[in-house]
Amino acid sequence: MLEGNPGKRSLNTGEPKPEKKAPRCPAWLEDEAKKEWKRMAKQLEHLGILTEIDMAAFAGYCQAYARWKEAEEFITQHGTIVKTPSGYWQQVPQVSIAQTYLKIMNKFCEQFGLTPSARSRIVTDSGEDKQNDEMELLLVKGGAG
Secondary structure, X not given: OOOOOOOOOOOOOOOOOOOOOOOOOOOOOOHHHHHHHHHHHXXXXXXXXXXXXXXXXXXXXXXXXXXXXXXXXXXXXXXXXXXXXXXXXXXXXXXXXXXXXXXXXXXHHHHHOOOHHHHHOOOXXXXXXXXXXXXXXXXXXXXHO
């Protein structure tokens, strides 16, 4: 079972905080990867997870998704095994291709909070927290002067 911060380690309050704006979809992505980009980018931007500097990592996720989907579609149409010319049954390459890209995709999913367990470990800034920080700063400055 996953639990929040069991070691009670302090969170990194000095973490760099890039502007929370989704990067533009790269033109070189495969068409299916572009569709996944469009499907997910705004949602991740809204959550404050996807920023301009995340373009390469998010492109990697989208490209892995497109290739995984392509392999899975092949398997759906043609099955997982074929008979070789010598009469033996053999697994089609798309099975291992799908497994490979699913592993890659899942690593990116962990980074962007795209699984329930990954989301439970992500801490984002909310507007309320920012307002509280600004109020705290004003109180500290006001009290010192």
